[in-house]
Amino acid sequence: MKTNFRVTAGIPGILRARATKIAVVVAAVAATFALPARADLIFSGTGTSFANDPTAAKVSFSLNGNKFEIVLTNTAPAKVQADVLTNLLVTTAPSPATALPGASGTAALTQGSTLVSGTLPLDTHTIGQEWAYFSGTGGGVASSGFGVGTGNGNLCGGGTNTVLCQNNNAQQLDGSAYGLVGPNTKFIGHGNFVTNTYIESSITIDIILASNSDFKLSDITHVQFQYGTGTDDASYISFDLRDCTGGSDCTSHDTTKPAPEPASMALFGTSLLGFGLIRRRKHQPAEQLPA
Numbered sequence: 001m002k003t004n005f006r007v008t009a010g011i012p013g014i015l016r017a018r019a020t021k022i023a024v025v026v027a028a029v030a031a032t033f034a035l036p037a038r039a040d041l042i043f044s045g046t047g048t049s050f051a052n053d054p055t056a057a058k059v060s061f062s063l064n065g066n067k068f069e070i071v072l073t074n075t076a077p078a079k080v081q082a083d084v085l086t087n088l089l090v091t092t093a094p095s096p097a098t099a100l101p102g103a104s105g106t107a108a109l110t111q112g113s114t115l116v117s118g119t120l121p122l123d124t125h126t127i128g129q130e131w132a133y134f135s136g137t138g139g140g141v142a143s144s145g146f147g148v149g150t151g152n153g154n155l156c157g158g159g160t161n162t163v164l165c166q167n168n169n170a171q172q173l174d175g176s177a178y179g180l181v182g183p184n185t186k187f188i189g190h191g192n193f194v195t196n197t198y199i200e201s202s203i204t205i206d207i208i209l210a211s212n213s214d215f216k217l218s219d220i221t222h223v224q225f226q227y228g229t230g231t232d233d234a235s236y237i238s239f240d241l242r243d244c245t246g247g248s249d250c251t252s253h254d255t256t257k258p259a260p261e262p263a264s265m266a267l268f269g270t271s272l273l274g275f276g277l278i279r280r281r282k283h284q285p286a287e288q289l290p291a
Contacts, residue, residue, distance in 0.1 A: 093139030103158025118187025
């Protein structure tokens, strides 16, 4: 068998090939270390809705450079509007670089998610028209207009999309429409639960922070998943990161179930019966991540 090697500058081709591969690997590693640091903080848990149906949800926070990303997911099927995940309350939500609606805030279906309904046609509004981001203490994201904040959807993005969240195009945050339902949700019966358009099962919200923002994921020490359309059928799953340190897997200490009432900072010390908490950093603990 004959093998041909090309010789360049006195180095056999096979050695040149190996050197090239090594150079590619080194370049790839250098590129990896050049990327902005990213760390994920994940909360997930289960509970019971106001309708006594099992609920389960997860939220993942990531900070990549000055992009703060929230991936909110309902992991349990809904049977009624009270089982629809409509809001997420957090300890503190960082301020966007510019006012919303605008280029600093967008919302979209997470990959693999879709719009669903018990009837056709589906609503034609964008996700950003139906969801809003609220910064500050007790802020978060909302679609129902109770608990976290009221007003109109403000996550249409910048450019020509901004007008979708303005003037006559603006959509008020109310009801369960465009809330999150889990996989295998069945629309049985009649009424708004069957006719509304929902998201199965996750949305991704990106918020661009100011370049000098000092926000850290560790600033989020409490989250609350809120279900339903208002105080009459609101249910909560709450998590608290007390006594937890960076990179740890943490379990909440509270096991009480609050009576349904409007979400507020007063609820930060409560949580639901039968809930669980998972907090983890993806890949390696923060102290082991590359600088």
